Amino acid sequence: MEAIRFSNQTLYLLDQTALPQEEVWRAYTRYQDVKNAISTMVVRGAPAIGITAAYAVVLAAHQYASDTWELFVSQMSQAISDLNAARPTAVNLSWALERMKRLLFSPKEETLVLDALLEEAIAIHNEDIQMNQRMGAFGADVVPENAGILTHCNAGALATGGYGTALGVIRAAHKQGRVSMVYADETRPLLQGARLTAYELQKDNIPVTVLTDNMAGAMMAAGKIQMVVLGCDRMAANGDFANKIGTYSLAILAQYHGIPFYTALPVSTIDFSIEDGSQIIIEERDGNEVLNFFGVQTTPVGVLTCNPAFDVTPHHLLTGIITDQGVLYPPFDRHIAALSRR
Ligand code: MRU
Numbered sequence: 049m050e051a052i053r054f055s056n057q058t059l060y061l062l063d064q065t066a067l068p069q070e071e072v073w074r075a076y077t078r079y080q081d082v083k084n085a086i087s088t089m090v091v092r093g094a095p096a097i098g099i100t101a102a103y104a105v106v107l108a109a110h111q112y113a114s115d116t117w118e119l120f121v122s123q124m125s126q127a128i129s130d131l132n133a134a135r136p137t138a139v140n141l142s143w144a145l146e147r148m149k150r151l152l153f154s155p156k157e158e159t160l161v162l163d164a165l166l167e168e169a170i171a172i173h174n175e176d177i178q179m180n181q182r183m184g185a186f187g188a189d190v191v192p193e194n195a196g197i198l199t200h201c202n203a204g205a206l207a208t209g210g211y212g213t214a215l216g217v218i219r220a221a222h223k224q225g226r227v228s229m230v231y232a233d234e235t236r237p238l239l240q241g242a243r244l245t246a247y248e249l250q251k252d253n254i255p256v257t258v259l260t261d262n263m264a265g266a267m268m269a270a271g272k273i274q275m276v277v278l279g280c281d282r283m284a285a286n287g288d289f290a291n292k293i294g295t296y297s298l299a300i301l302a303q304y305h306g307i308p309f310y311t312a313l314p315v316s317t318i319d320f321s322i323e324d325g326s327q328i329i330i331e332e333r334d335g336n337e338v339l340n341f342f343g344v345q346t347t348p349v350g351v352l353t354c355n356p357a358f359d360v361t362p363h364h365l366l367t368g369i370i371t372d373q374g375v376l377y378p379p380f381d382r383h384i385a386a387l388s389r390r
Contacts, residue, residue: 049205049248051091052099052173054166057110059103061091064206068247079108079127086134086141089238093207094281094317095176098140101131102169105148109165117158124152136329137290137358138281139319144172147390176209179314179372180216187217187277187312187370191226195274198264200233201292202244203279203312213312214277215248217370222254230256231267235292237337237355261294268305276302277370280313287363287380288325289313293356299365311361312370315387325360333357 051062059076065088066072074090076082082104085091091100108127112120128145135141151164191197197218201207204215211219221227230249235241242258249256259267267273276298283289289311302309322328335353339345347353369376369384376383 049251050210051096051206052103052209054103054106054169054173057107059100059107061085061100062206063090064092064244065090067206068243076104077107078111079104079131082107083131083134086131092240093202093204094138094140094279095180095208095213095314096206097135097138098144098316099169099173099176099209101134101141102144102148102172104131105145105152106162106165106169109152109162113162121152128152135331137331138317140281140316143316147172173209176314176316177211179316180208180211180213182372183213183312183314183370184211184216184220186372186375187310188220188224188226190275190308190310190368190370190375191217191221191224191277192274192308193226194228195221195226196229196231196267196272197221197227198231198233198259198267198273198276198298199245200241200276200278200294200298201235202240202248204245204248206244206248207279212248213314213370214279215245217277217310217312218249218254219252222252227254229272230254231264231273232256232258233261233264233294233298234258235294236261240292264298265301268301268307273305273307275308275310277310277312280311280317281358282328283311283313283318283369283384284322284324284327285318285320285381285384286324287366287369287376287384288328288360289363289366290325290328290330290358290360293359296359296361296365299361303365308367309365310368310370310375311366314372315389318384318387318389320384320389325362328358328360330359331357
């Protein structure tokens with residue numbers, strides 16, 4: 049399964065706001081529209097928005113290709129900083145844009161820059177799929193036999209270049225016959241678990257049960273869950289990490305019940321420049337996403353709410369970190385520092 053395609057100077061995104069009811073591919077030729085697609089979550093998930101932004105830089109380069117080199121570079125700088133502002137928490141966005149920027153500002157040859165940018169975007173895309181597959185292989189080894197696995201939000205093929213991070217681990221473990229059931233939290237307010245994780249797993253014939261977000265404790269207490277594995281939007285150098293709102297509560301519940309708790313992420317999701325999770329910017333989204341349920345207002349008019357899209361889980365609640373370079377255990381800061389990075 050894939051959610052991002054690029055051909056003939058056009059970016060195609062599988063509209064994740066319409067899933068699972070409709071599978072609609074939207075076509076983009078202007079970077080401004082791609083920025084909007086990231087902000088409105090037509091495409092979402094940390095690695096997926098990084099890949100999408102890289103292709104958006106290619107689109108911008110075509111938009112400005114007929115300008116002089118100086119004007120081209122200044123328009124491209126503006127495009128990159130616009131794209132970088134589309135969503136603030138997932139570091140893959142700035143990581144991918146940084147890679148594109150490096151090429152742009154030190155081109156081997158100015159006339160070849162369009163080709164070089166496209167090659168780099170394709171490399172970012174392909175490398176992500178390969179990292180997910182490696183993560184799947186490493187992660188499957190830590191999945192207990194006959195496991196009930198809880199996951200949150202969607203860290204699957206839809207959230208990445210393909211295969212998925214947490215769902216990549218689940219896919220690989222399922223192939224080895226280790227998975228008895230995947231429990232997918234519905235993930236309020238936008239239901240990425242109920243809509244997207246359930247959709248992906250059902251398509252792959254992996255058994256999935258959708259839970260409301262408030263069921264996790266009871267399911268753990270009932271002995272249904274042997275492992276939690278979920279994604280990551282930004283990890284600090286000490287292993288603190290931001291992921292979809294609700295992750296922190298699950299980490300505490302897992303620790304209380306003695307259940308192994310893992311996050312799975314490619315090295316592109318680690319922000320080596322920040323020491324701990326207090327430095328992660330948490331995206332605050334429109335409160336109407338909470339006050340309404342798919343277009344129907346469910347609260348009294350005028351009531352207050354808040355809508356942080358992510359929370360930060362401290363590293364000491366993690367059993368391990370599943371990366372494309374292996375599974376890391378404490379002390380996380382030392383093992384994270386030893387990872388090779390691009
Ligand atoms: O708001 P979203 O849907 O972009 O949030 C996605 C998540 O929190 C994922 O768990 C995370 O990006 C990892 S995806 C491999």
